[in-house]
Amino acid sequence: MLEWLWLVPALPFAGFLVLVAAGARLRRAGAAAVGIGSIAGATAIAFAVAASFAGLPPGARVYSQTLWTWMRVGDFEPAIALRLDALSLVMMLVVAAVSLLIHIYSSAYMEGDDGYARFFAYMNLFVGSMLALVLADNLLFLYFGWEGVGLCSYLLIGFWYRDPVNANAGRKAFIVTRVGDTALAIGLFILATRLGTLEIQPLMERAAAQWPVGSALPVAAAALLLGGAVGKSAQLPLQTWLPDAMAGPTPVSALIHAATMVTAGVYLIARTHVLFALAPPVQLAVAVVGAATLLLAGCSALTQWDIKRVLAYSTISQIGYMFLALGVGAWSAAIFHFMTHAFFKALLFLAAGVVILAMHEEHDMFKMGGLRRDLPIAFWTFLAGAASLSAVPVVTAGFYSKDLILFDAWSSPAGGPWLWLAGIVGALLTSVYSFRMVFLTFFGSGRHAPARTAGWRMGVPLVVLAILALVAGFIELPPTLGDRPVFTDALRAVLPPVEAVPARAADLARLQLVAGIVSLAGIGVAWLLYLRHRATLAALIQRPAPSRLHRFWFAGWGFDWLYDRLFVRPVVGFAEAGRRDGIDRIYDVLAWASQAAWRALSATETGGVRWYAASIALGAAIVTTIVIFL
Numbered sequence: 290m291l292e293w294l295w296l297v298p299a300l301p302f303a304g305f306l307v308l309v310a311a312g313a314r315l316r317r318a319g320a321a322a323v324g325i326g327s328i329a330g331a332t333a334i335a336f337a338v339a340a341s342f343a344g345l346p347p348g349a350r351v352y353s354q355t356l357w358t359w360m361r362v363g364d365f366e367p368a369i370a371l372r373l374d375a376l377s378l379v380m381m382l383v384v385a386a387v388s389l390l391i392h393i394y395s396s397a398y399m400e401g402d403d404g405y406a407r408f409f410a411y412m413n414l415f416v417g418s419m420l421a422l423v424l425a426d427n428l429l430f431l432y433f434g435w436e437g438v439g440l441c442s443y444l445l446i447g448f449w450y451r452d453p454v455n456a457n458a459g460r461k462a463f464i465v466t467r468v469g470d471t472a473l474a475i476g477l478f479i480l481a482t483r484l485g486t487l488e489i490q491p492l493m494e495r496a497a498a499q500w501p502v503g504s505a506l507p508v509a510a511a512a513l514l515l516g517g518a519v520g521k522s523a524q525l526p527l528q529t530w531l532p533d534a535m536a537g538p539t540p541v542s543a544l545i546h547a548a549t550m551v552t553a554g555v556y557l558i559a560r561t562h563v564l565f566a567l568a569p570p571v572q573l574a575v576a577v578v579g580a581a582t583l584l585l586a587g588c589s590a591l592t593q594w595d596i597k598r599v600l601a602y603s604t605i606s607q608i609g610y611m612f613l614a615l616g617v618g619a620w621s622a623a624i625f626h627f628m629t630h631a632f633f634k635a636l637l638f639l640a641a642g643v644v645i646l647a648m649h650e651e652h653d654m655f656k657m658g659g660l661r662r663d664l665p666i667a668f669w670t671f672l673a674g675a676a677s678l679s680a681v682p683v684v685t686a687g688f689y690s691k692d693l694i695l696f697d698a699w700s701s702p703a704g705g706p707w708l709w710l711a712g713i714v715g716a717l718l719t720s721v722y723s724f725r726m727v728f729l730t731f732f733g734s735g736r737h738a739p740a741r742t743a744g745w746r747m748g749v750p751l752v753v754l755a756i757l758a759l760v761a762g763f764i765e766l767p768p769t770l771g772d773r774p775v776f777t778d779a780l781r782a783v784l785p786p787v788e789a790v791p792a793r794a795a796d797l798a799r800l801q802l803v804a805g806i807v808s809l810a811g812i813g814v815a816w817l818l819y820l821r822h823r824a825t826l827a828a829l830i831q832r833p834a835p836s837r838l839h840r841f842w843f844a845g846w847g848f849d850w851l852y853d854r855l856f857v858r859p860v861v862g863f864a865e866a867g868r869r870d871g872i873d874r875i876y877d878v879l880a881w882a883s884q885a886a887w888r889a890l891s892a893t894e895t896g897g898v899r900w901y902a903a904s905i906a907l908g909a910a911i912v913t914t915i916v917i918f919l
Contacts, residue, residue, distance in 0.1 A: 290334075290337045290338050290340070290341040291338055291341050291342065291352050291354075291373070292354070293334050293337070293338060294334075294338050294352065294354050294371055294373055294424070295354060295356055295371060296330070296331065296334050297331050297334055297335050297338065297381060297385065297420055297424065298331070298371075298417050298420035298421045298424060299417075300327045300328075300330045300331040300334070300417075301327050301328060301331055301413045301414070301416040301417035301420065302413070302414070302417040303327060304323050304324055304326070304327025304328070304409075304410075304413040304417075305410050305413040305414040305417060307323050307327075308320060308323055308324060308406050308407075308409055308410035308413065309410050312406030312407060312409075312410055313406070315406055317400065317405050317406075320405055320406035320409050321396040321405075321409065323409065324392055324395075324396075324409030324410075324412060324413055325389070325392045325393060325396060325409075327413055328385070328388050328389045328392050328413065328416055329389055331385055331416070331420070332385040332386055332388070332389045335381050335382055335385040335386075336382065336385075338373070339378055339381075339382060342373060342378060347782075348782075350374065350375065350782060351372070351373070351374045351782075352372070352373040352374075353370060353371070353372050353373075353426055354370060354371045354372075354373075355368050355369075355370040355426075356368070356369045356370060356371070357369050359429070359430070364485065365481065365485075365486075367427050367429040367430065367487055367488075368426070368427065368430075369430060370425075370426035370427060370430065371424040371425070371426055372424065372425070372426035372489065372490075373424065374782070374783050375779050375780045375781075375782055375783045375784075376556075376559065376560065376624065376780060376783045376784060377423050377424050379624060379628060379779075379780070380423035380556055380624075380627075381420060381423055381424060383549075383627070383628050383631050384416070384419050384420055384423060384549050385416075385420065387544070387549065387631050387632070387635050387754075388412075388416045388419075388544060388549070390635070390750035390753060390754060391412075391540050391543050391544045391635065391639070391750065392409070392412065393746055393749065393750055394540055394543075394639050394642075394746065394747050394750040394751075395408070395409070395412065395538075395540040396746055397743075397744055397746035397747045398538070398539065398540055398642055398646070398747065399538060399540070402538075404448065407448075408445075408448060408538070411441055411444045411445050411448070412441075412445070412540075412541075412544065414437070414440075414441050414444075415437075415438055415441035415442075415445065415544070415545060415550070416544075417437070418433075418434045418437025418438045418440075418441060419434065419437075419438050419549050419550060419553075420434075421433060421434035421437065422434030422435055422437070422438065422553060422556070423556060425489075426488060426489060427486075427487045427488045427489060428477055428480065428487040428488075428489060428492070428561075429477065429487045431489075431557075431560075432473065432474070432477060435470070435473070435517075435521070435553060435557075436470065438521075438545070438549075438550045438553065439463065439466055439467075439470065439521070441545070441550075442459075442462055442463070442466070442534070442545055442546075442550060443459045443460070443462060443463040444459070445537050445538070445541040445545060446458050446459040446462050446533075446534045446536055446537040446541065447459025447460070447536070447537070448537055448538055448541065449536075449537075449538075452536075454536055455536040455537070457533075458530075458533040458534055458535075458536035458537070459536075459537075461529075461530050461533055462530040462531075462533070462534050465520065465527055465529060465530040466520045466521055466527070466530060467520075468516075468520055468527060469516050469517045469518070469519055469520015469521055469527055469554075470517060470520060470521075472513045472514075472515075472516025472517050472520070473513065473514060473516065473517025473518075473520075473557075474517075475513050476509075476510050476511075476512075476513030476514045476516075476517065479506070479509060479510050479513065480492060480496075480510055483506055483510075484496060484499070489560060489561070493561070493563040493564070496510075496563055496564055496567060497563055497567065500567055501567075502566075502567050502569065503567070503568065503569055503570070504567075507564055507567035507568045508568040508570060508571055510564055510568075511561075511564045511565050511567070511568035511571040511572070512568070512571050512574075514557060514558070514561060514564065514565075515558070515565075515571055515574065515575060515578075517554065517557065518553075518554030518555070518557050518558050518612075519554065519578060520554070521550070521551065521553045521554045521557075522551050522552065522553065522554030522555060522608050522611075522612070523551055523604070523605050523608065524554070524578050524579065524582045524605070524608060524609065524612055525578055525581055525582045525585065526848065528582060528586065528605050528845075528848070529845060529848045529849050529852065531546060531551065531601050531604065531605055532589075532598050532601045532602060532605075532845060534546050534601065535595070535597040535598055535600075535601050539597065539638055539639070539641065539642030539645060540638075540639070540642065542597060542600070542601070542638050543634075543635045543638035543639050543642070544635070546601065546604060549631070551604060551608060552608065552611070552627050552630075552631070554608075554612075555608065555611045555612070555615065555623055555624070555627055556624075556627075558575065558612075558615045558623075559615060559620050559623060559624055559784060562615075562620050562784060562785075565615070566618070569703075572615075572616055572618070572703065573616060573703065574616070575612050575615050575616035576612070576613050576615070576616020576617050576698075576703065576704070576708055577616070578609075578612055578616075579608075579609040579610065579611065579612025579613035579614075579615070579616055580609065580613050580707075580708050580711035580712070580715075581609075581711075582605060582606065582608070582609035582612065583605075583606045583607070583609030583610055583613065583711065583712070583715040584606075584609075584711055584714060584715055584718070585846055586602045586603070586605035586606035586609060587602070587603075587606045587714075587715050587718030587719060587722065588718065588842045588846075589602045589842045589843065589845050589846065590602035590603050590606065590718070590722040591718065591721060591722045591725070591842065592839050592842045592843040593843065594652075594653050594654055594655055595652040595653065595654075596641050596644070596645070596652055596653075596654050596657075596726060596730065597638070597641060597645075597652060598652075599654075599722060599725075599726055600634070600637055600638055600641060600726075602722075602845075603634070603637075603678065603719070603722065603723070604634060606715060606718075606719065607626070607630050607634065607678070607719075608630075609715070610626055610691060610694050610712065610715070611623040611626050611627055611630075611694075613694060613698055613708060613711070613712060614626065614693075614694040614697060614698070616703065616708075617697055617698050617701040617703045617704035617708065617787070618697075618701050618702075618703045618785075618787055618788075619693070619694060619697035619698070619701060619787050620780075620784035620785065621776065621777045621780040621781075621784045621786065622690070622693045622694045622697050622777075622787075623694070624780065624784070625689075625690045625693060625765055625776050625777070626690035626691060626693075626694055628690070628761065628776075629677065629686040629687055629689070629690040629758070629761050629762055630687075630690070632677070632686065632754055632757040632758045632761055633673075633674045633677035633678050633685075633686065633687055633754075633758035634674070634678070635754055636670060636671075636673070636674040636751065636754035636755055636757075636758050637671060637674040637675065637678065639747070639750060639751055639754065640667045640670050640671035640674060640751055641671070642747075643664060643666070643667040643743045643747055643751070644657065644660060644664060644667055644671075644730060644739075647660070647663070647664055647667075647739035648660075648739060654725075654726060654729040654730050655729060657729065657730045657731075658729065658730065658731075658732065658733040658734055659731070659732065659733055659734050660730060660731045660739060661731040661732065663739045664731075664739055664743070666743050666748050666751060666752070667743060667751070668731045669755070670751040670752065670754070670755040671726075671727065671730075671731070672727060672731075673685075673755040673758050673759055674754075674755065674758050675723040675724060675726065675727050676723075676759075677758040677759065678719060678723045679716075679719055679720040679723045679724065679808050679811060679812060680692065680716060680719070680720075680804065680808045681808055681809070681812075682801070682804075682805035682808060682809070683770070684759065685758065685759055685762065686757070686758055686759060686760065686761040686762030686763075687758070687762070688762060688804075688805075688808070689762030689763070689765050689766070689767070690762060690765070691712075691716065691804070692767065692800075692801055692804050693765065693767070694712065695709060695712045695713065695716070695800060695804055696767075696796070696797050696800050696801075697787050698712050699796070699800060700787070700796060701787050701788065702788055709800075713803065713804065713807055716804060716807050716808060716811070717807050717808075717810065717811045717814075718811070719811065720807070720808050720809075720810070720811020720812050720814075720815065721811045721812075721814050721815045721818075722815075723811075723815075724811070724812045724815035724816065724819075725815045725818075725819050727815075728815060728816065728819040728820050729819055732820060733820065764776045765777060767797055767801070768797060769797055769798045769801060
């Protein structure tokens with residue numbers, strides 16, 4: 290089955306081509322069949338390939354497949370090639386499985402939309418690009434998938450492009466992520482010219498052999514790759530595009546901006562971890578960026594009224610945890626949290642979509658309330674997702690992945706108490722804003738009667754994701770709860786483990802207790818503030834100092850305001866000045882002369898045959914005179 294690996298990204302691309310070519314002639318059922326069927330086929334093959342991969346001997350669990358040579362430029366011959374190892378296997382399975390569930394959900398959610406076939410075409414193109422990204426054997430092919438998901442992000446965020454707000458959000462995402470993509474491209478140029486290849490494994494081997502730790506070249510290359518990662522994964526300082534990306538349909542938010550695309554930066558750093566190990570200052574910067582991002586985004590999530598924007602800031606914050614793990618060398622912990630986050634965050638977005646549909650496209654949580662009885666499936670699945678996001682101890686997947694990151698942040702030689710403290714404060718904020726959503730949306734008195742409940746196409750993906758959000762963490766049990774690190778052991782051949790520390794079990798027990806108390810305390814704080822004393826909190830926020838802080842956090846700490854004045858306005862002003870410069874006058878004169886000549890020539894078109902004959906004779910006489918005398 291391993292030789293079928295190429296079909297995993299190829300089937301979504303094929304579905305895209307069919308939908309583009311025949312989408313206008315397909316009925317909705319046909320478009321859904323093509324869109325879902327291609328992803329279902331890719332998912333089935335992915336799991337079959339995984340079963341064959343698991344049957345390989347432990348020391349030989351790497352499979353490469355070269356399809357064709359992309360180009361030849363001297364000794365540089367990048368190929369369209371795929372590489373399957375433990376890391377790409379996890380990414381492939383999560384992307385394929387979550388994509389399939391979201392496609393099934395989308396067939397119902399988008400049922401009344403005029404762009405039904407176009408939606409599935411874009412979604413299939415995205416899934417194919419993401420699978421190409423995670424399976425690529427070289428960084429150039431990875432960059433192809435990287436730009437593919439960026440294009441699809443633009444298309445899907447601005448899917449309802451007739452609304453200028455949506456179109457602007459799509460453009461904003463495209464432009465902001467281009468900043469990071471430019472840095473990544475420059476980094477690839479450095480790697481290709483200095484090491485002579487972009488094939489990932491030979492590249493890492495040459496870097497380790499030729500570049501000393503901390504020297505200029507690995508620091509520069511790693512910093513540029515980090516620039517690409519922060520753009521795609523919406524980390525400081527390029528995080529501003531993701532909250533506005535919620536303008537797209539809810540399934541888009543679930544797939545691209547929660548479960549898959551925004552974690553591409555995490556995958557890039559993990560895949561090139563050798564470079565970051567050779568550049569300690571950059572690896573520290575990864576941890577600091579992650580810690581700062583998770584705190585800033587957590588504070589902003591506390592102030593949002595739009596349920597999807599809360600989840601958007603939550604995504605930024607949780608990816609901050611992944612960056613924190615990468616920065617302290619806990620590579621497998623970052624990927625473990627990627628997996629659990631994909632399940633519970635996709636679940637939260639899809640459950641929020643059910644609520645939004647039922648509330649006639651209402652996004653304001655303060656206009657909801659009391660929905661737990663009217664929307665039981667959405668309530669219980671949303672509750673499971675919120676509990677996992679909050680890392681409720683023992684019974685949720687988020688507990689195991691986040692707890693592993695916090696312990697590694699404390700105990701790793703590259704970590705320390707301050708990074709751990711940032712993670713703990715972020716965990717408290719996460720619990721508060723997660724259950725703020727639960728209490729405002731599903732508890733209290735109802736303000737509007739819901740109009741629609743989830744059918745099986747929306748309900749089944751919710752239930753499956755809810756189960757995964759609760760049980761997926763059991764594949765990585767810490768020493769205090771059974772000591773079965775199956776996930777870390779599976780990735781050990783690709784990602785090195787964190788250096789061992791003494792008294793691991795005792796330290797872990799104490800830190801787990803702190804993390805568990807913080808998680809439950811955050812839920813208690815949310816209950817007090819948003820159920821028991823909501824009026825008191827509302828009055829407090831109206832006071833001058835809390836009101837200013839609330840507005841500051843609500844506006845994303847003023848980054849949009851800052852970038853507008855630093856970059857947008859100067860560029861617009863320069864363009865406006867360019868419209869009035871003297872250069873344009875030259876072309877205005879040329880245009881005027883062309884129009885004048887046209888008017889003069891058109892005046893000769895009178896329709897009179899005698900006039901045409903006289904003109905021909907006159908022209909012949911002039912030409913003859915010129916020939917004779919000149």
